[in-house]
Amino acid sequence: MININEVIETNSMVSEQTLDVRTITMGINLLECADRDLEVCCKKIYDKITSYARDLVATGNDISREIGIPIVNKRVSVTPIALVGGACCHTPEDYVTIAKTLDRAAKEIGINFLGGYSAIVSKGMTRSDELLIRSIPQAMKETQFICSSINVGSTKTGINMDAVRLMGEIIKETAEATKENDSLGCGKLVVLCNAPDDNPFMAGAFHGVSEADAIINVGVSGPGVVHHALKGIRGESFEVLCETIKKTAFKITRVGQYVAQEASRRLGVPFGIIDLSLAPTPAVGDSVADILCEIGLEKAGAPGTTAALALLNDQVKKGGVMASSYVGGLSGAFIPVSEDQGMIDAVECGALTLEKLEAMTCVCSVGLDMIAIPGETPASTISGIIADEAAIGMVNQKTTAVRIIPVIGKNVGDTVEFGGLLGYAPVQPVNRFSCEAFVNRKGRIPAPIHSFKN
């Protein structure tokens, strides 16, 4: 039988160490909503989302109440919209109409984000893909809950540099379109390489075509719990360090597994995966950077950071895999700047640069995330940053991403406030040398040699 110390341990994880389940995300297939008539298509989309996910928020809240652990976000991901809107969208404005429909559906069911305003263009762009991409600035301006993601490369296909070039421009246009809100639109737009089909986390969540009609995916969190556990073993060997992270990750992930199974049972929707993640928030004590410091760094970004992060990421996976029956999504440590107080501090004191962040993305689960850069950064430079990240993902057979915000009217030294979960960020300097001639070449970067394994 459970003993009092175990109960106290679990409850102090919640009350003192900010343990929560970060998100229950319901993936919904919208392929059947395709129609030649835009109005009909929008109606089908709205009806399907609002009927499938009608009870999502209430169910999440009920489970949270019964287990005494917060479930912070309830979200929906949908089939990449470029696949759904192809038959009825003839202009970017037509796609914006779908975006607004999704936004209304999200508002109706009470979720805080809906992902899947997406296109998969890792090898080439269809007309429909390009129309969707060109609609992103306006769609981000006119909606509140929609997240957009574009997959521009993969290990199997290489990198679509035409899409990379276009996304540099689109990010700049989105920044301009949402400049009244510190270019917040770019915080809901991510460019990926090797994007997973079952990611529950925003902004990159979409319901891939390899998925069932509807699915429940859960993202766990808990950097504060790992940090607390490591405080108790200062100065111990790497063996003790790794064992402690693994055991903690196991416990955190078990919560996610339980929540996913319960949500799946109550909603009558199959359980998909658990995303084993250390997802920070701007709240004090909920920081991945603090874990790196506890491992032994003065600040995140100091020499040794990449190794410490590689270790952390791997142990989280090793502990988490055994705790869950199905693991997927991004799975690993997230290192967003604006959403992690320790990362913000590291940038502000000059310990953490864009280049070091790039190195860190080689060994953790995502990429350059929630980084504010000067608004006057050229589109080609942003494309160059995207190409670098995509190359890391392509060659290392992992997911990488860029969610970068060129804040219009702001420069190095300024601070940007995004609010809520998105936090705030100091504007970081970007290498000022040009890559325009590189980015302006047409076509794609071929797949690396390890695609010929089979």
Add this chain to the structure above:
Amino acid sequence: MNKTIITVVGKDTTGIIAKVCTYLAENSINILDISQTIVQGYFNMMMIVDTSKMKHSFAETATALEQLGSEIGVQVKCQREEIFEKMHRI
């Protein structure tokens, strides 16, 4: 059997257990196990109870116990036992 864990945390005072137990008895909730300890000067009590015959819903019972707790100056929490089983047992 439907097991729920009730925890009571706060400053020790007369009648905490009596009040919580009275409420449980009146609502057909059977106590299976009680243990208590002092952590950092705070009174910590844990009860494992069977809620399969309880009169109200889980949420209503949890809210009523929270209210009762705030009347006597302690924090009372109700949680399904499964979450602890999942976390601490393989």
